[in-house]
Amino acid sequence: MKKIVVLGGGTGLSSMLAGMKKIQDAQVTAIVTVADDGGSTGRIRNAYNVPAMGDIRHVLTAMAQNDNAGILQQLMNYRFEGQEDVGGHSLGNLIFLAMMDITGSFMGAIESLSRVMGVNGTILPCTLDVATLYALMADGTLVRGEKNIPTRDNAIEHVYYQQDVQPYDKALEALREADLIIYGIGSLYTSVIPNLIIPGIPEAIYENPCPKIYFCNAMTQPGETEGYTMEDHVRALEKHSFKNPADLVVLNDTEVSSLVLERYARMGSFPVHSDETAQSYEVWKRPLITLADNERIRHDPEAVRQVVQEILEELG
Numbered sequence: 001m002k003k004i005v006v007l008g009g010g011t012g013l014s015s016m017l018a019g020m021k022k023i024q025d026a027q028v029t030a031i032v033t034v035a036d037d038g039g040s041t042g043r044i045r046n047a048y049n050v051p052a053m054g055d056i057r058h059v060l061t062a063m064a065q066n067d068n069a070g071i072l073q074q075l076m077n078y079r080f081e082g083q084e085d086v087g088g089h090s091l092g093n094l095i096f097l098a099m100m101d102i103t104g105s106f107m108g109a110i111e112s113l114s115r116v117m118g119v120n121g122t123i124l125p126c127t128l129d130v131a132t133l134y135a136l137m138a139d140g141t142l143v144r145g146e147k148n149i150p151t152r153d154n155a156i157e158h159v160y161y162q163q164d165v166q167p168y169d170k171a172l173e174a175l176r177e178a179d180l181i182i183y184g185i186g187s188l189y190t191s192v193i194p195n196l197i198i199p200g201i202p203e204a205i206y207e208n209p210c211p212k213i214y215f216c217n218a219m220t221q222p223g224e225t226e227g228y229t230m231e232d233h234v235r236a237l238e239k240h241s242f243k244n245p246a247d248l249v250v251l252n253d254t255e256v257s258s259l260v261l262e263r264y265a266r267m268g269s270f271p272v273h274s275d276e277t278a279q280s281y282e283v284w285k286r287p288l289i290t291l292a293d294n295e296r297i298r299h300d301p302e303a304v305r306q307v308v309q310e311i312l313e314e315l316g
Contacts, residue, residue: 002026002312005174007126007201008184009033009055009191012299014062016184016215019301020308021063021120028121029174030059030184031201033194035133038147040079040089044097051106051130055191057092059123060110066118076117124171126195131165133194146190150223158239159189160197167200175204180311183214183246185299188233189224193240202241211247213311214281215304218252218289219297222268230274234281246281250307252299253285260295 004026006016013030020028034051036042041054061073076092086094099109110123135143138155149156175181186192196202205212214237216230225233230251237245251274264270274283286307290300 002179002315003029003174003177004180004182004308005029005031005178006182006184007031007192007195008186009036009194010186011058012185012187012191012217013055014058015299015301016182016304017059017121017301018062019303019305021065022305023309023312026312028063029178030063030121030123031126031171031174031195032056032059032123033191034125034127035131035146035190035194037132037145040093042147043089044093045130048097049130050097050100051125051128053093053096053106053109054090056110056123056125057090057096060113060117060119061092063114063119063121063123064117065120072117122174124174125168126171126201127165127168127198129163129165131161131163131194131198133159133190134162135159135189146194149190150187150221152223155226156189156224159193165198167198167204172200172204175201176208178208179210180308180315181205181208181210181212182308183212183237185215185217185304187221187224188217188228188236193236196237196241196245202245205245206242211311211315212245214246214249215288215307216249216251217272218254218299219264219269220272225272226268228272230272230283231277231279233272234279244280248282248284248311249279250284250286250288252288254287254289256289256291256297260291260297263295264297 032055036052036054041052045052061076078091080086096109099112133146135149136157138157143149216233288303289297292298
């Protein structure tokens with residue numbers, strides 16, 4: 001049984017795990033960022049001084065697979081209309097908060113909801129601290145809060161936490177015991193890297209000799225990665241962790257219609273390409289994306305599963 005650990009957050013990580021939960025003879029653990037401070041998650045975090053549960057909720061629904069998983073996913077993702085009282089809140093976040101009160105802890109809520117939803121795998125926060133993400137921009141501007149970082153027309157120099165953030169011990173244990181470590185698809189500076197800048201986590205990854213894989217984003221993200229190549233994404237990981245953080249990088253090569261690309265270009269988002277320079281890591285180009293009903297580019301869970309399965313077969 002291969003132990004796979006995936007680090008990340010947001011919808012990209014959820015898409016990956018929706019496919020990876022189907023891999024046979026593999027034990028999947030998700031290490032998830034808890035730095036989100038926007039929307040329903042941010043309101044609950046500020047009101048109750050608890051770690052952000054929004055990305056955890058997405059992962060719970062992605063990895064659920066009991067007989068009622070579909071209904072539970074709809075309930076967990078339901079959002080009330082309006083902005084007052086429960087307006088704007090995700091029902092799943094409120095259920096998570098209630099479960100924290102019932103069980104007495106953040107991890108108690110994750111474990112209880114995992115059992116109820118039939119989650120196939122393990123979900124761990126990268127930290128149990130209430131952590132606030134900061135970004136130093138190229139012009140010296142300091143931006144506070146994950147939700148504010150992508151809104152600035154600026155280039156990110158680096159992201160960090162001002163306070164002392166402690167890694168969750170079980171996350172470190174999972175990284176040390178992993179047979180394969182994957183940096184998940186997702187916003188580079190606000191979903192993936194927030195896990196890597198917690199002391200102890202990059203060290204645990206570095207010290208484990210297992211292969212490290214980076215699934216690179218298919219499109220650049222306005223406010224975070226404008227003009228980035230695949231190599232730029234990897235350099236950002238390296239800058240925030242350690243030298244040569246990835247042994248293999250998986251890059252999307254799905255053909256997308258010009259109409260869809262033009263619409264994305266108007267929003268300042270473009271396909272991520274390699275600059276084809278010599279690198280210390282191997283590069284696999286694979287078809288990874290699909291179009292959702294609203295013509296938005298999304299990673300295909302089944303395509304991701306197939307690539308991870310291919311990697312596992314190579315490991316033997």
